[in-house]
Amino acid sequence: MYVFSIKISKLIAYLSEIAYKNPVRSALKPVQTLIQQAVDTVLPPRCVITGDIVDRQGMITAHAWSQLNFIAEPQCTKCGIPFEFESFEGMTCTACLDREPPFETARAALKYDDASRDMILRFKHADQIHVVLAFVPWMEKAGAEMLAQADYLIPVPLHRWRLLSRRYNQSALIAHALSRKTKIPTLVDGVLRTRATEVQGYKKAVERHKNVKKAFAVNPKRVEQIKGKNLILIDDVYTTGATVKECAKTLVKAGAARVDVLTLARVVRDDLDF
Ligand SMILES: [Zn+2]
Numbered sequence: 001m002y003v004f005s006i007k008i009s010k011l012i013a014y015l016s017e018i019a020y021k022n023p024v025r026s027a028l029k030p031v032q033t034l035i036q037q038a039v040d041t042v043l044p045p046r047c048v049i050t051g052d053i054v055d056r057q058g059m060i061t062a063h064a065w066s067q068l069n070f071i072a073e074p075q076c077t078k079c080g081i082p083f084e085f086e087s088f089e090g091m092t093c094t095a096c097l098d099r100e101p102p103f104e105t106a107r108a109a110l111k112y113d114d115a116s117r118d119m120i121l122r123f124k125h126a127d128q129i130h131v132v133l134a135f136v137p138w139m140e141k142a143g144a145e146m147l148a149q150a151d152y153l154i155p156v157p158l159h160r161w162r163l164l165s166r167r168y169n170q171s172a173l174i175a176h177a178l179s180r181k182t183k184i185p186t187l188v189d190g191v192l193r194t195r196a197t198e199v200q201g202y203k204k205a206v207e208r209h210k211n212v213k214k215a216f217a218v219n220p221k222r223v224e225q226i227k228g229k230n231l232i233l234i235d236d237v238y239t240t241g242a243t244v245k246e247c248a249k250t251l252v253k254a255g256a257a258r259v260d261v262l263t264l265a266r267v268v269r270d271d272l273d274f
Pocket of ligand 1 (some may be wrong): 075
């Protein structure tokens with residue numbers, strides 16, 4: 001019985017992926033809608049923070065929403081870290097002054113804290129992928145400037161082994177959802193992970209940078225496409241920036257005109273040595 005229920009939940013998760021993951025051709029839209037309705041009946045969408053059942057439009061309960069901390073000005077013009085004091089226009093944080101990041105700007109919608117961590121973990125590991133639709137307006141607002149001039153969105157890739165165990169790349173899901181709304185095309189295979197890296201989890205900043213060094217390459221099939229273009233790297237969380245910086249370096253080297261970074265959340269504790 002246990003095995004059976006696991007299989008059913010896998011099937012529902014799989015259908016849910018078909019229903020919400022990929023933009024489909026218009027002829028297939030009614031089929032996708034049918035699958036969406038079926039999935040919603042068997043597995044109603046729940047608020048990823050409180051677990052309460054919500055409708056597709058609501059996705060997050062008002063109470064849960066009020067727990068989230070959105071990042072706003074004043075912030076570093078480069079990496080987007082929020083300042084606790086008033087700043088003058090164009091001000092950058094000391095970390096960006098010390099070492100200019102390889103991206104043009106980085107922005108995140110939310111502070112990575114207890115509330116957003118729970119939401120992101122459920123989105124990443126618990127098949128609560130419907131919530132991606134809630135992220136879109138938040139990220140559109142946080143990344144308004146870069147989105148206005150972007151040619152492509154590029155999700156930070158997962159190595160295929162990790163992709164196999166998790167079945168979906170959360171960054172690609174976010175990129176697809178943003179793309180549908182903004183009409184900026186996604187290059188899902190723009191950057192490739194050339195080797196498996198250890199989970200960044202508890203590593204310190206220096207170790208994180210070492211861990212991802214030379215772990216990415218521009219897809220040879222996409223090199224011509226990205227030359228001279230404005231690109232936005234999409235990821236779920238900006239922790240020390242090690243991963244996105246490595247990806248940005250790779251893209252700039254391959255001839256991108258400009259690389260920005262847009263994430264759902266970012267760590268703002270200063271003891272992580274940005
Ligand atoms: Zn900065």
